Amino acid sequence: MEGVLSSYPIHLLKLPSGGPSPDPAPQVRSPFGSSPRPPLPSISTHSHDPFVPQGQGGTVRRIVTLTSDFGTKDGFVGAMKGVILSLAPEASVVDITHEVPPQSVWDAAFALEASCPYFPEGTVHVAVVDPGVGGERRALIFRTGRYFLVGPDNGVFSLLLKREPPMRVVSMENRELMLPEVSNTFHGRDVFAPAAAHLVRGVPLDSFGPEVEDWVNLHLPEPEVRGDLVLGKVVHTDRFGNLVTNIKMEHLPFPPEGAVVRAGGVTTKIYPVYSSVPKGAPLALFGSGGRLEVAVREGSAHRTLEVGEGDEVIVERAR
Numbered sequence: 679m680e681g682v683l684s685s686y687p688i689h690l691l692k693l694p695s696g697g698p699s700p701d702p703a704p705q706v707r708s709p710f711g712s713s714p715r716p717p718l719p720s721i722s723t724h725s726h727d728p729f730v731p732q733g734q735g736g737t738v739r740r741i742v743t744l745t746s747d748f749g750t751k752d753g754f755v756g757a758m759k760g761v762i763l764s765l766a767p768e769a770s771v772v773d774i775t776h777e778v779p780p781q782s783v784w785d786a787a788f789a790l791e792a793s794c795p796y797f798p799e800g801t802v803h804v805a806v807v808d809p810g811v812g813g814e815r816r817a818l819i820f821r822t823g824r825y826f827l828v829g830p831d832n833g834v835f836s837l838l839l840k841r842e843p844p845m846r847v848v849s850m851e852n853r854e855l856m857l858p859e860v861s862n863t864f865h866g867r868d869v870f871a872p873a874a875a876h877l878v879r880g881v882p883l884d885s886f887g888p889e890v891e892d893w894v895n896l897h898l899p900e901p902e903v904r905g906d907l908v909l910g911k912v913v914h915t916d917r918f919g920n921l922v923t924n925i926k927m928e929h930l931p932f933p934p935e936g937a938v939v940r941a942g943g944v945t946t947k948i949y950p951v952y953s954s955v956p957k958g959a960p961l962a963l964f965g966s967g968g969r970l971e972v973a974v975r976e977g978s979a980h981r982t983l984e985v986g987e988g989d990e991v992i993v994e995r996a997r
Contacts, residue, residue, distance in 0.1 A: 765875035791837035803828040812862035833896035851887035906995040919978025942983030
């Protein structure tokens, strides 16, 4: 029955299946208790959770993505993967990035916006950039029309949710769906990783906790349009030193080929590709995410122009 959990310990939790029970198979030892856990059954989206998205053939694609500021020097990412694969051995775990600058929720939001829409529906996206870990911030699961988003309530999914508003949001409060011991400093391992595993195994949202109607939502500033003048800001600096702005094509009241762009005391034009200018020259172009970027060909606009996040970028009609 939907929303009801077995009284067994979590490592013995059997999930319902839409078809007949699989043939008996060797039992797998769980690291979370001394008792064996049954092999993972096949999951049908027609069985018990109407919010589980459809994959090919009516089954869930068992993909979990991870985004964090953990880096790869320490064992944090490995611990999360170990938890996911112990609870859901058939899951496929994909790293989006673990090189988000420490505690930079905005940088994580940009990484998620750039990558998550290209994953198949049914994917569970986990983001752990969590300056408030162990505090009063909630742990949430967002269910959109295409995927699940699992992470802290700090706005890390804001850009994704602007593109695709959630259908449901629940607060993770059921301790049976977490590890037996929850650290105050590592909810990625103890809360978010188990939640992702249980989602791909078919545990319904109602089992995790109550539905919520409010959550932290971060907003990019809108550019200011004054006639033939567009005043924008740098909102992100990527790995190459490109200055990503909050200006999109629809903000320009004139064709881009008739525009000049000013940033850090430098004036340039909007070009279609980097190779439109000589090596080392500044340029502006609309990047793959649809936002206007200021760049230096084969260089760093961030370093060359000494411009960063929050600085002004002006676009105006060429005279």
